[in-house]
Amino acid sequence: MTTAHHSGSGDIARSLQLLWQGREQASRGPKPTLTLEGIVTAAVALADEEGLAALSMRRVAATLGVGTMTLYRYVPGKAELLDLMLDRVNGPGEEAGESSEEEARRLGELGWREGLEHIGAGLFRLYERHPWLLQINQSRPLLGPNSLRGFDLALSVLEGLRLTSQEKVTVITIIDSFVTGIARAHILQRQVAEQTGISDEEFWRAQTPIIEIAMSSGCYPHVFALDEDAFSLSNEETMRFGLARILDGLASFLDSRNAD
Structure with missing residues (x-):
């Protein structure tokens, strides 16, 4: 894209x-x-x-x-x-109306896992407040004082862990990429409802006849075996669940390295 x-x-x-x-x-x-x-x-x-x-x-x-x-x-x-x-x-604490010092103090009180969860949730809320950020290619960011401070604080959460510099940067990149992807879907979903004037409920209700035909055909057994609430999680809940699984993997990786 x-x-x-x-x-x-x-x-x-x-x-x-x-x-x-x-x-x-x-x-x-x-x-x-x-x-x-x-x-x-x-x-x-x-x-x-x-x-x-x-x-x-x-x-x-x-x-x-x-x-x-x-x-x-x-x-x-x-x-x-x-x-x-x-x-x-992109300054640390911006989404919560805090100063970088307040954000640093908050992160300092958390363990590495809680700190990364806090950073991921903050990034999601940042996109909610400033959806235009998703329209900008930031693959080559300028090193401004606020954005550099935010990166420094993210690295501080990983201080003391048995991770190389490459691994620390990779962890931050993975979390950033994952949260940004979910936030993009969230913002696009919100925008399409605003632009069309058609709610999600109305959109899916219009497809009911086709859904009933597909269900009765028996060609999609796994799709229609899903519970009725399969799609009920909000985008933020989906983000938090996925981020938790990423951090589970990181915890397992750290445990295996610490056991060596």
Whole structure:
């Protein structure tokens, strides 16, 4: 699957400068009417409410009550703004409205398994709050301070375990990939109901005649042997069940290594 947007698609050096140093303050001239933080906050709110397709320098400027050219004094363009948005929402504790220090303290109180469960659940909720994240190819992420801090905290959960550096990165990648996949299905399911105006219940009810024919044919014995509640788990419950099984496997792997 391809996406129209990807991190680092603008001036990488400029994005990194803004991420780590902020906007350089001019020694002369009028006092700035905006802040970089305020611009990013407005952009994230716009994407949350209307989707990534609505995001433009013009729309963000209008939201802030300034001209588009004023915005360009702070951010070179939409691509760099997107990099700033990604680092903002990928910060540890963002989904719970916590600071990175609070998130670090919370993780420090948990064991490795509970810590990874907490991280996985937080990632799922992050996509719920910012579904536009799923439209961005982040396979080559820019190393902003917030995203790098989040990665560091995830690694801290694995501290002390008999895992190589490669294995630690792989564990984090597996969890990220699994949760992102379930979150994608969850968001798409929610979006299709909103876009069509047809609920899941109505959609499946419309297929009842075909289901009855298929059932009576006897060609699909395993499908129709399923209990009535086979599909009743929510997407979040499915995510938690799958994540628990991944962690079961990791626990077994660690037990076998520790027994050596």
